[in-house]
Amino acid sequence: MKVTKRTFDAVIVGAGGAGLRAALQLSESGLKTAVITKVFPTRSHTVAAQGGVAASLGNSEEDHWHWHMYDTVKGSDWLGDQDAIEFMCRKANEVVIELEHYGMPFDRTDAGKIYQRPFGGHMSNFGEKPVRRSCAAADRTGHAMLHALYQRNVRANTQFFVEWMALDLIRDAEGEVLGVTALEMETGEMVAFQAKATIFATGGAGRIYYSSTNAFINTGDGLGMAARAGIPLEDMEFWQFHPTGVAGAGVLITEGVRGEGGILRNDKGERFMERYAPNAKDLASRDVVSRAMVTEINEGRGCGPNKDFVLLDITHLDPQVIMQRLPGIREISIQFAGTDPIKEPIPVVPTCHYQMGGIPTNYGGQVVAPRASSMNVAVPGFYAAGECACASVHGANRLGTNSLLDLLVFGKSAGETAVEDVKKSTRAHKDLPQEAIERSLERVSRLDTQKDGADVHEARLAMQRTMQNHCGVFRFADKLKEGVANILAVQQDVQRTGIKDKSKVFNTARVEALELDNLIEVAVATMISAEARKESRGAHVRDDAPDTAEKPNGRDDQNWLKHTLWFKEGNRLDYKSVKLTPLTVPTIELKKRAY
Amino acid sequence: MDEERGARLRRLRWHCRRALLELDLMFQRYWSRVGDDVEAADAAALERLVAMEDHDLWDLVCGRTETDDPQLMGMIERLRQE
Numbered sequence: 268m269k270v271t272k273r274t275f276d277a278v279i280v281g282a283g284g285a286g287l288r289a290a291l292q293l294s295e296s297g298l299k300t301a302v303i304t305k306v307f308p309t310r311s312h313t314v315a316a317q318g319g320v321a322a323s324l325g326n327s328e329e330d331h332w333h334w335h336m337y338d339t340v341k342g343s344d345w346l347g348d349q350d351a352i353e354f355m356c357r358k359a360n361e362v363v364i365e366l367e368h369y370g371m372p373f374d375r376t377d378a379g380k381i382y383q384r385p386f387g388g389h390m391s392n393f394g395e396k397p398v399r400r401s402c403a404a405a406d407r408t409g410h411a412m413l414h415a416l417y418q419r420n421v422r423a424n425t426q427f428f429v430e431w432m433a434l435d436l437i438r439d440a441e442g443e444v445l446g447v448t449a450l451e452m453e454t455g456e457m458v459a460f461q462a463k464a465t466i467f468a469t470g471g472a473g474r475i476y477y478s479s480t481n482a483f484i485n486t487g488d489g490l491g492m493a494a495r496a497g498i499p500l501e502d503m504e505f506w507q508f509h510p511t512g513v514a515g516a517g518v519l520i521t522e523g524v525r526g527e528g529g530i531l532r533n534d535k536g537e538r539f540m541e542r543y544a545p546n547a548k549d550l551a552s553r554d555v556v557s558r559a560m561v562t563e564i565n566e567g568r569g570c571g572p573n574k575d576f577v578l579l580d581i582t583h584l585d586p587q588v589i590m591q592r593l594p595g596i597r598e599i600s601i602q603f604a605g606t607d608p609i610k611e612p613i614p615v616v617p618t619c620h621y622q623m624g625g626i627p628t629n630y631g632g633q634v635v636a637p638r639a640s641s642m643n644v645a646v647p648g649f650y651a652a653g654e655c656a657c658a659s660v661h662g663a664n665r666l667g668t669n670s671l672l673d674l675l676v677f678g679k680s681a682g683e684t685a686v687e688d689v690k691k692s693t694r695a696h697k698d699l700p701q702e703a704i705e706r707s708l709e710r711v712s713r714l715d716t717q718k719d720g721a722d723v724h725e726a727r728l729a730m731q732r733t734m735q736n737h738c739g740v741f742r743f744a745d746k747l748k749e750g751v752a753n754i755l756a757v758q759q760d761v762q763r764t765g766i767k768d769k770s771k772v773f774n775t776a777r778v779e780a781l782e783l784d785n786l787i788e789v790a791v792a793t794m795i796s797a798e799a800r801k802e803s804r805g806a807h808v809r810d811d812a813p814d815t816a817e818k819p820n821g822r823d824d825q826n827w828l829k830h831t832l833w834f835k836e837g838n839r840l841d842y843k844s845v846k847l848t849p850l851t852v853p854t855i856e857l858k859k860r861a862y
Numbered sequence: 863m864d865e866e867r868g869a870r871l872r873r874l875r876w877h878c879r880r881a882l883l884e885l886d887l888m889f890q891r892y893w894s895r896v897g898d899d900v901e902a903a904d905a906a907a908l909e910r911l912v913a914m915e916d917h918d919l920w921d922l923v924c925g926r927t928e929t930d931d932p933q934l935m936g937m938i939e940r941l942r943q944e
């Protein structure tokens with residue numbers, strides 16, 4: 268196949284919050300910037316974010332970035348890098364106010380300032396009491412953010428390649444990243460995008476799980492591309508689960524339902540949270556509720572023919588309250604659970620929601636990997652931001668509203684670093700290595716020539732079930748071990764998928780097969796990293812690492828206060844230390860994480 | 863199926879990839895029911911719906927907003943759970 272070349276100063280893959288924020292930095296500095304995206308920018312998954320974006324503006328009550336930093340370190344169960352966390356929390360006000368200037372319609376106080384509301388885990392005065400830190404635009408925060416950033420990019424002449432799928436990184440023998448190969452869906456044409464800076468902002472890979480709140484688009488393409496190019500993935504064992512996704516569908520039922528009095532029940536109708544969290548009951552934190560639900564299911568008290576979900580009951584609430592205060596919940600339940608929650612409880616299961624790990628970066632957005640004796644050497648020409656990246660600010664567990672902040676802060680800083688690097692370089696573009704392009708082409712053409720290929724849909728389902736059953740909310744040594752063998756077997760099938768439709772124009776079967784190539788890398792990385800980490804920390808909770816006096820919550824700082832790095836080649840693992848030294852303030856010392 | 867019609871349907875399927883999981887699932891259900899058996903008028907209605915913003919489209923499906931356009935109304939009915 269013939270491959271055309273297009274040359275830019277910078278190419279960004281992804282047009283969600285992180286990609287658009289990075290693109291703006293580059294275009295406004297006058298660099299020739301391309302953004303490649305599988306879907307129209309304002310169809311990116313960032314649109315789904317409703318809760319808001321965190322910033323210690325202090326508009327509603329006293330607040331400070333240092334308190335926000337403390338909450339984030341604690342939330343991360345001390346696995347977050349404290350330099351990056353300080354950087355993010357200090358920059359929060361700046362990036363949120365910038366966004367306001369770009370036209371983001373934030374909710375306002377009577378005095379005209381950005382209105383702020385409380386959100387789980389965000390506290391004042393180093394964990395004392397909840398603080399109002401989340402800035403929102405009604406229930407469309409992510410949507411409004413993308414619109415503001417997109418308009419601004421259009422003005423800055425960012426060049427968009429919409430409905431293009433990036434396939435592989437182009438990396439030369441010296442390890443420098445020189446761009447990406449991409450497929451135009453409309454024509455089936457392959458193009459090599461050559462750039463001095465390549466920024467990945469491809470979002471998360473939540474679709475590796477059977478039950479996921481993520482839209483179908485979240486297939487971890489950036490992670491797959493990085494892994495194939497020899498770049499490790501960091502802390503992939505850490506996934507945040509939301510306790511209440513609709514069983515079988517994944518659609519998120521907000522915490523607000525339990526806030527309004529919703530009760531979780533097992534097959535006997537028992538309000539089981541009373542046993543696990545006698546005070547907070549159904550309103551305990553996400554991880555506590557999720558684990559309680561899984562314990563009920565594992566001990567045979569689940570509901571339904573397969574006893575594999577529990578029930579969220581709001582039938583005792585006044586129908587008026589349901590209609591007025593929980594709009595949308597009734598419709599979601601009718602559409603996806605087939606039950607009207609006014610009359611019958613909603614079947615729910617803990618559901619994969621957010622990926623804490625990703626492509627390792629520093630707080631300047633440069634992708635870093637081990638080289639010689641150093642663990643964090645910048646990969647020349649390569650940057651990443653947003654959910655696909657691991658800076659690492661979320662560590663073992665993310666606080667709500669910190670992700671949108673991550674997009675803005677690290678999107679911007681990746682952009683800034685790339686601008687500096689491109690402007691510094693006096694050299695012309697390097698030649699593109701033909702072998703890298705060939706490998707990418709082969710991956711596409713294999714699909715057309717594969718004999719007796721495995722079915723894409725079936726292979727994906729096998730992967731999702733394996734992840735759900737062996738590497739879910741609550742993890743068991745034997746299950747993980749078995750999970751490693753099983754996921755490697757699924758990987759064999761993925762390597763020989765075939766497609767029946769060979770057409771060129773909008774061949775969605777081909778796109779889905781190529782996406783599965785990426786998902787499986789993430790799934791394998793997750794399973795292997797999780798099996799190896801023999802402690803409980805944040806979202807990674809093992810049955811064989813329980814809460815003890817020596818190891819509160821099962822956390823083992825002596826052996827496991829370190830980041831995992833998984834390498835595709837040989838499924839090798841390596842570890843690097845957590846950065847415990849912030850930029851200007853003293854270290855936030857290790858403590859038991861308790862709320 | 864002629865190539866032009868096939869391409870139109872495949873494009874439409876891709877445009878049913880959304881930012882909201884709710885919509886992904888709804889469209890998935892629709893496509894698994896109809897397969898390639900989509901009449902031109904339905905394809906046209908779908909094309910108009912997928913051009914909408916995700917939240918607006920979901921509001922329409924949930925009945926939080928309404929349309930008096932018969933073409934869209936019919937399609938929305940079919941997208942909802944029977």
Ligand SMILES: Cc1cc2nc3c(=O)[nH]c(=O)nc-3n(C[C@H](O)[C@H](O)[C@H](O)COP(=O)(O)OP(=O)(O)OC[C@H]3O[C@@H](n4cnc5c(N)ncnc54)[C@H](O)[C@@H]3O)c2cc1C
Nearest residue numbers: 281282283284285305313318319433470653654668670671
């Ligand atoms: C239901 C839900 C609610 C949430 N609510 C909140 C909230 O209130 N506050 C908060 O802080 N966080 C929230 N989150 C998390 C947050 O929304 C995400 O982490 C964040 O939006 C990810 O943004 P991103 O820019 O990294 O990626 P995305 O917005 O996912 O964008 C990824 C982009 O990459 C493109 N892309 C991917 N692969 C390729 C490829 N191969 N080729 C070309 N383009 C590609 C896509 O087209 C897309 O444009 C929520 C998440 C969910 C699921």
